[in-house]
Amino acid sequence: MPEVMTATTPGQAAATSTILEVKNLESWYGESHILHGMNFNVNAGEVVTLLGRNGAGKTTTLKSIMGIIGKRTGSVQFNGQQLIRMTSDKIARLGIALCPEERGIFASLDVRENLLLPPVVRPGGLTLDQIFELFPNLKERLKSQGTKLSGGEQQMLAIARILRTGASFLMLDEPTEGLAPVIIQQIGHTIARLKKEGFTILLVEQNFRFASTVADRYYVVEHGKIIDGFANADLSANMDKLHTYLGV
Amino acid sequence: MQALYAQLLVGLINGSFYALLSLGLAVIFGMLNIINFAHGALYMMGAFCAYFLLNLGGIGYWWALLLAPIIVGIFGMVLERTMLQWLAGLDHLYGLLLTFGLALIIQGVFQNFFGSSGLPYAIPDQLRGGMNLGFMYLPVYRGWVVIFSLVVCLATWFLIERTRLGAYLRAATENPTLVRAFGINVPRMITLTYGLGVGLAALAGVLSAPINQVRPLMGENMIIVVFAVVVIGGMGSIMGSIITGFALGVIEGLTKYFYPEASNTVVFVLMVLVLLVKPTGLTGRAA
Numbered sequence: 001m002p003e004v005m006t007a008t009t010p011g012q013a014a015a016t017s018t019i020l021e022v023k024n025l026e027s028w029y030g031e032s033h034i035l036h037g038m039n040f041n042v043n044a045g046e047v048v049t050l051l052g053r054n055g056a057g058k059t060t061t062l063k064s065i066m067g068i069i070g071k072r073t074g075s076v077q078f079n080g081q082q083l084i085r086m087t088s089d090k091i092a093r094l095g096i097a098l099c100p101e102e103r104g105i106f107a108s109l110d111v112r113e114n115l116l117l118p119p120v121v122r123p124g125g126l127t128l129d130q131i132f133e134l135f136p137n138l139k140e141r142l143k144s145q146g147t148k149l150s151g152g153e154q155q156m157l158a159i160a161r162i163l164r165t166g167a168s169f170l171m172l173d174e175p176t177e178g179l180a181p182v183i184i185q186q187i188g189h190t191i192a193r194l195k196k197e198g199f200t201i202l203l204v205e206q207n208f209r210f211a212s213t214v215a216d217r218y219y220v221v222e223h224g225k226i227i228d229g230f231a232n233a234d235l236s237a238n239m240d241k242l243h244t245y246l247g248v
Numbered sequence: 249m250q251a252l253y254a255q256l257l258v259g260l261i262n263g264s265f266y267a268l269l270s271l272g273l274a275v276i277f278g279m280l281n282i283i284n285f286a287h288g289a290l291y292m293m294g295a296f297c298a299y300f301l302l303n304l305g306g307i308g309y310w311w312a313l314l315l316a317p318i319i320v321g322i323f324g325m326v327l328e329r330t331m332l333q334w335l336a337g338l339d340h341l342y343g344l345l346l347t348f349g350l351a352l353i354i355q356g357v358f359q360n361f362f363g364s365s366g367l368p369y370a371i372p373d374q375l376r377g378g379m380n381l382g383f384m385y386l387p388v389y390r391g392w393v394v395i396f397s398l399v400v401c402l403a404t405w406f407l408i409e410r411t412r413l414g415a416y417l418r419a420a421t422e423n424p425t426l427v428r429a430f431g432i433n434v435p436r437m438i439t440l441t442y443g444l445g446v447g448l449a450a451l452a453g454v455l456s457a458p459i460n461q462v463r464p465l466m467g468e469n470m471i472i473v474v475f476a477v478v479v480i481g482g483m484g485s486i487m488g489s490i491i492t493g494f495a496l497g498v499i500e501g502l503t504k505y506f507y508p509e510a511s512n513t514v515v516f517v518l519m520v521l522v523l524l525v526k527p528t529g530l531t532g533r534a535a
Contacts, residue, residue, distance in 0.1 A: 029496030089429070089430075089434065093431045108419070117416070117419055117430065121431050165430070192357070
């Protein structure tokens with residue numbers, strides 16, 4: 001096993017249980033081989049961030065977990081269940097939800113329809129009132145066409161709609177991309193709040209300054225593999241390495 | 249004037265069939281990305297289904313209105329499960345060729361057993377006779393066809409544009425992968441959508457049986473005009489296909505009155521004009 005498997009700080013590992021375990025995951029888009037054996041895990045209640053350059057395979061990792069990629073092999077275990085051969089609708093029903101990078105707001109649906117689209121898969125989701133408390137803007141815009149919202153509002157809608165389904169494992173793909181600092185801050189507060197409510201979050205971020213405000217642990221992805229991992233407490237000690245990895 | 253009103257009524261009746269058929273085509277195209285050339289043959293099967301129900305089972309018109317769309321719809325769903333589903337993601341041409349072939353086979357089989365002449369199907373007792381409206385004589389059955397078609401079209405519009413089920417359908421038309429990743433069984437939805445579109449075609453077939461008789465090739469001419477309607481209206485819009493269907497029926501009727509020589513071509517002339525000015529159709533969204 002690569003050393004990254006033990007990247008959790010000992011205290012954390014003892015107090016929490018692994019909810020997602022990815023082993024030797026490989027994926028393909030048509031002919032192109034994107035993931036070359038990913039190994040990592042996420043514990044219940046954690047916020048784990050995948051860092052890496054563009055094209056490293058971070059988004060593909062989320063898509064492979066969700067089952068929306070052409071071909072994948074290896075093992076993805078969620079709460080002990082093997083997902084590698086499951087279709088995405090079955091995977092969603094186990095309580096995994098994806099907020100895609102392109103946000104995926106539907107143009108032919110208004111904001112209310114977009115918000116209510118994902119079916120409730122298990123009990124324990126947020127109520128509409130709780131969602132409007134997190135994102136007051138959405139309440140004002142329920143009748144608007146989904147894609148008429150601003151970029152920030154669309155991102156909030158994309159996160160909001162997976163909160164009422166009862167999914168407890170959220171995958172957020174670059175939720176701060178292209179957004180103004182004040183909205184990034186609001187999304188940061190939301191993630192912190194969700195963590196407090198017991199959600200487990202797998203985050204993909206380019207912006208590690210933002211990630212450092214919410215993440216418990218990091219994995220670094222390069223060429224479709226995990227090449228390093230460390231806890232948030234060790235972030236400053238790893239800064240030099242990180243700059244090399246990300247080329248910033 | 250009497251003749252004008254009579255042609256308008258004929259136009260409205262044809263418009264009803266155009267609307268029901270193009271509505272089904274639009275729904276199927278949106279969800280399956282397939283240009284369903286078998287639509288005319290399935291319309292014909294609806295009429296034959298009513299004929300069989302009556303002559304083999306003694307089941308009359310009213311039950312046929314309900315049963316024929318369900319039976320033919322199930323036949324359509326079998327086609328989708330066994331054949332059409334494998335074309336997902338391929339070029340339109342494959343779906344077009346497959347459904348065109350299916351149409352030829354279905355029509356060939358019926359022609360083999362029933363020839364090309366029409367089989368009679370009587371107007372139900374409750375809808376016989378006519379009414380004098382003062383300015384024209386209205387056969388009750390024809391009035392019924394127009395009103396019932398309009399109600400079915402509007403109900404379908406409501407289902408798709410205003411209900412939760414319709415929201416799934418619209419969303420899956422835009423991005424099926426994401427809708428499935430939310431936990432919705434999209435392949436099953438696609439099958440049901442094809443069944444719905446086919447059911448609408450079969451319903452039009454039952455409605456037309458007492459007017460046009462039941463003929464193996466009844467769908468063949470119809471489908472050509474309906475494709476022109478769809479091109480004019482634009483594939484993307486539900487309300488667009490309903491309005492265009494009725495409007496083109498009426499325009500055809502008016503042409504029969506004012507310049508009968510052009511009545512068979514007016515729809516295609518309009519199609520050419522629309523394609524020149526707005527290639528996505530009058531209500532179509534740009535792809």
